[in-house]
Amino acid sequence: MKNVLIPYVLLHGDPVVKTIVERMLDENIQTIRPQLTERGISYPLLEDLGTNGSVESAKSLLEDLVANGVFERKLIDRIVLCPSCKGYLIRSKYHCPKCDSFNIEQVSFIEHTMCGYIDSRKKFEKGDELVCPKCVGRLSVKDSRPIGQSFECNPCGFRFDSPKIVEQCNTCGEHFGSREAVYSPIFEYIFTEEAKNALSKGTLLLSMIEESLKEEGFEVTLRGSLPGKSGVEHRFDVIAKRGEELLAANLSFDATNEDLTSLFAKKYDTSPKYSMLISLSKPAPPTVAISESYGIMVVSGSKPSEITEKLKQIVKPPSVPK
Ligand SMILES: [Zn+2]
Ligand SMILES: [Zn+2]
Ligand SMILES: [Zn+2]
Structure with missing residues (x-):
């Protein structure tokens, strides 16, 4: 499809x-x-x-x-x-998993190797020195060992490795956790490759059409617009002028009735001498019948060169006998 x-x-x-x-x-x-x-x-x-x-x-x-x-x-x-305003200006905050306070701190733990006592560094601090709360010995660099880091809740004293993460929206102020967040x-x-191919075919066909119309003495504008009698501007894939003669054409891959109807409205308003629907696939017989009643030529061919050949035949000025 x-x-x-x-x-x-x-x-x-x-x-x-x-x-x-x-x-x-x-x-x-x-x-x-x-x-x-x-x-x-x-x-x-x-x-x-x-x-x-x-x-x-x-x-x-x-x-x-x-x-x-x-x-x-x-x-x-x-x-x-x-989750509430879909804003992305979000501030992450760390809460205590036990009492939900935001007032938690990162603490580092040390061991007094002389007596084996472990506690947060804060508990060892006495003025400028580190003093063991258990054996009251002074700690030197040699007899203290860093154990690692953790979190401690100031109000409830709970210690934990992973805080509860609470997001706050800067735009609307909403607080939410990772379960409620929109992780978009x-x-x-x-x-896609198919689109590139389709586009290059369309582009290639257009430039070949431009070339062959120029050879027949037309001035060509691709993907331009023409003013209609109604004052509305109508877009066409190809607009070509040769003296008083005007040609307006649209490209279509499958020449549908809808393409014809839309082109007919534009044709009616702009009255070019040649109105064409150029298609890379052969239109169905009912579509051909409609095109005839609309006065629109369907120029189709399986290859761009086949289309440009037909096009040249159509616009060739009748040879005037001498
Ligand atoms: Zn707490
Ligand atoms: Zn000690
Ligand atoms: Zn928000």
């Missing part, structure tokens, strides 16, 4: 998708990268381009494009988000 969907999305999908894909091709962008903002993970490239700056709409658009086989996503990181994946989005 993917092979059918990709060209569909790329060519007839939503205009926002078209703009994004065109911009990526123009600027040779292969990957849509995330960025962290106060609002969480965002995709700046998409927010510039008609998703109204909304993080949510940019994300759902990307997920649609993944479902349609245009992009594949790559997990690049994970991030802790606030961060993806970047890359064109």
